[in-house]
Amino acid sequence: MATDPLLTPFRLKGLTLRNRIVSTSHEPAYSDDGLPKDRYRAYHVEKARGGVGLTMIGGSALVSRDSAPAFGNLQVWKDESVPWMRRLADEVHEHGAAVMIQLTHLGHRTSNYTHDWVPAVSASATREPAHRAFAKAAEQWDLDRIKDDFVRGAQACREAGLDGIELMLYGHFLDSFWTPFWNHRDDEYGGSYENRMRYPLEVIGAVRAAVPDDFLVGARVSFDEERAPGVGPQEALRIGGDIAAAGIDFISLVKGSIESDTALSRMIPPMGTPASPHLEFAGRMKRELTVPVMHAARIADVATARYAIEAGLLDLVGMTRALLADPYLPLKVATGQEDRIRPCVGANMCIDSIYTSGAAFCIHNxxxxxxxxxxxxVAPAAAPRRVAVVGGGPAGLEAARVAGERGHDVTLFEAGSALGGQLALAALSPRRRDLQGIVDWRAQELERLGVKVHLDTYVEADTLAGGGYDVVVVATGGLPGRPDVPGAQLVLDGWDVVSGARRPTGRVLVYDDHGGTQALDVTETLLRAGAEVELVTPERTVSPEVGALVGAGYFVALAEGGVRQTVLRRLLSVERTPDGLLVTLGAEGASRTETRRVDAVVAEVGTVAVADLYDELVAGSSNHGEVRIEDLLALRRQSAVRNPAGTYQLFRIGDAVAGRNVHAAMLDAARLARAL
Known part of the structure; x- marks a missing residue:
């Protein structure tokens, strides 16, 4: 493997990276009071331990107090940041990786109503749709202090022992000057190319002069903003040459813009879109640049990353989301275990959950x-136990995998003919087909670990109770719920529609009282069948649980399909009439109702736990199914004993407890199985 292009060292100015794999700058929102404390440090140290060449912290780390953190940003302007960054840098270096940080002033890309509630600033008085701030045009005193803040921020990072910084030069304050999309000034900082470049070059020059020559200063730049008026490839190449002459040592090259959800989803593509869509473009731009180039945009598999280096398209390849899915990816490549890499499936929960859940989470790590x-x-168990897992959905698969990793004797029972549960159903949607990778990877791991898998097996409680198992884990999932309204028997469920068992046409009303992707998948399925669809929800917005990057593609499809979207309306009843179905809708707190005449109604209201087997097993268990939360969170073996005569411990996880998402099911399984 020494000749693997991905594993060859690379000299970045005075810094030698051990390989070409980079975790590029991103903000997982793991900070504590804006500082990279223990959780933040552990996340990056694990990547270093896993063999990455360079890990970059602080996506959009803030140099100025007035730049309000919009998504858990690090706040480098705080003096306390230096010792925390130093500790992180020292530990990353101990494991052989380099570490840098991205610095920025967010400019207009924030909210007016957070942090210190001071006005946002930009090159011009404008508003960014994504974060909704109305920004004022920066005055000279703003420019002076922000330039000084960049200098102090760079010096603080040098003092902390980081190997370099990356200036964020797309979608934020500095590049709002050079792009005509945001810059509408008529002073010395607006109009001509030279004027628009004046302030960014001043900042780059001041930063470069303030740190030693061996301290790297890079830039992340969009080489085609894909908007009008904006910066296209030819002007971007001119910018690239000018910033390199001003002291930039490397460029992290991207394509597109980020001012709206749809634009951002093109720059950071989710599942259901082409892999590595900007790689060839990055290669063309690299040929014209004089400094090393890295690039990241859905380069999720090792073969593509290897090609990018071998073909000379990139000097360094960003595999950021892939490393979040498996931080040991580089080590597995180096040790000939590529087939064991946990795949990034592009669910983009890692980005969307920053806004929906407060931090970045991988859907299946x-x-x-x-x-x-x-x-x-996963640590080995002190003594092997016999473990039965019932259900081959995400919770059951992860429980069986982790228990197998710990050395237990594991048997998995699945009533269906294939593994995957609701994940396999969701993967039938063309937009979410990559979810199948979650199932396939675990199926492969179970085979490697020697876990016994029985498909088409509806296992009875008596069989489990008398089977000599020490632990029984019930992961039987859930079944579609029905709306609790008159005429509910006339309503179809989304599972039948997505699976193809039922395919209504004509006028179809989709009622969503769940808020996830499920109703959107149903709607797209119906559109492909030629139906005329209205999507109705009692929520204030459509699909509130769906993040911006995943949602953007769906909402484009809904717009193209002419889907009527109705919010703040609750389903009250469904009645069969000679002309089809009569649907009555109402708004909470209002006496007025309205009706629709449709050919079919499909409802998505979540799942109802399938707990029959669990209920039958409770009496014979030693713990009566009890899960002690303090044991669960501390990863201690469950200590509850409610029935000393019980012959097995019993637990249930995932949707067999309550309807939740894939990540919650995985977390249930991971916590429980690591302590079995």
Whole structure:
């Protein structure tokens, strides 16, 4: 493997990286009071331990107090940041990786109503749709102090022992001057190319002069903003040459813009979109640049990353989301275990959950961001036990995998003919087909671990109770719920529609009282069948649980399909009439109702736990199914004993407890199985 292009060292100015794999700057929102404390440090140290060449912290780390943190940003302007960054840098270096940080002033890309509630600033008085701030045009005193803040921020990072910084030069304050999309000034900082470049070059020059020559200063730049008026490839190449002459040592090259959800989803593509869509473009731009180039945009598999280096398209390849899914990816490549790499499926929960859940989480690696609580490496058990897992959905698969890793004798029973549960159903949607990778990877791991898998097996409680098992884990999932309204028997469920068992046409009303992707998948399925669809929800917004990056593609499809979207309306009743179905809708607190005449109604209201087997097993268990939360969170063996005569411990996880998402099911399984 010494000749693997991905594993060859690379000299970045005076710094030698051990390989070409980079975790590029991103903000997982793991900070504590804006500082990279224990959780933040553990996340990056694990990547270093896993063999990455360079890990970059602090996506959009803030140099100025007035730049309000919009998504858990590090706040480098705080003096306390230096010792925390130093500790992180020291530990990353101990494991052989380099570490840098991205510095920025967010400019207009924030909210007016957070942090210190001071006005946002930009090149011009403008508003960014994504974060909704109305920004004022920066005055000279703003420019002076922000330039000084960049200098102090760079010096603080040098003092902390980091190997370099990356200036964020797309979508934020500095590049708002050079792009005509945001810059509408008529002074010496607006109009001509030279004027628009004046302030960014001043800042770059001041930063470069303030740090030693061996301290790297890079830039992340969009080489095609894909908007009008904006910066296209030719002007971007001119910018690239000018910033390199001003002291930039490397460029992290991206394509697109980020001012709206749809634009951002093109720059950071989710599942259901082409892999590595900007790689060839990055290669063309690299040929024209004089400094090393790295690039990251859905380069999720090793073969593509290897090609990018071998073909000379990139000097360094960003595999950021792939490393969040498996921080040991580089080590597995180096040790000939590529087939064991946990795949990034592009669910983009890692980005969207920053806004929906407050931090970045991988849809199927519950340890990322929880390294201190749920270690990435599964420890062997002190003594093997016989474990039965019932259900081959995400919760059951993860429980069986982790228990197998610990050395237990594990048997998995699945009533269906294939593994995957609701994940396999969701993967039938063309937009979410990559979810199948979650199932396939675990199926492969179970085979490697010697876990016995029985498909088409509806196992009875008596069989389990008398089977000599020490532990029984019930992961039987859930079934579609029905709306509790008159005429509910006339309503179809989304599972039948997505699976193809039922395919209504004509006028179809989709009622969503769940808020996830499920109703959107149903709607797209109906559109492909030629139906005329209205999507109705009692929520204030459509699909509130769906993040911006995943949602953007769905909402484009809904717009193209002419889907009527109705919010703040609750389903009250469904009645069969000679002309089809009569649907009555109402708004909470209002007496007025309205009706629709449709050919079919499909409802998505979540799942109802399938707990029959669990209920039958409770009496014979030693713990009566009790899960002690303090044991669960501390990864201690469950200590509850409610029935000393019980012959097995009993637990249930995932949707067999309550309807939740894939990540919650994985986390249930990971916590429980690591302590069996």
């Amino acid at each position: 519950p340890s990322s961001g929880r390294e201190l609580e749920v270690p990435q490496v």
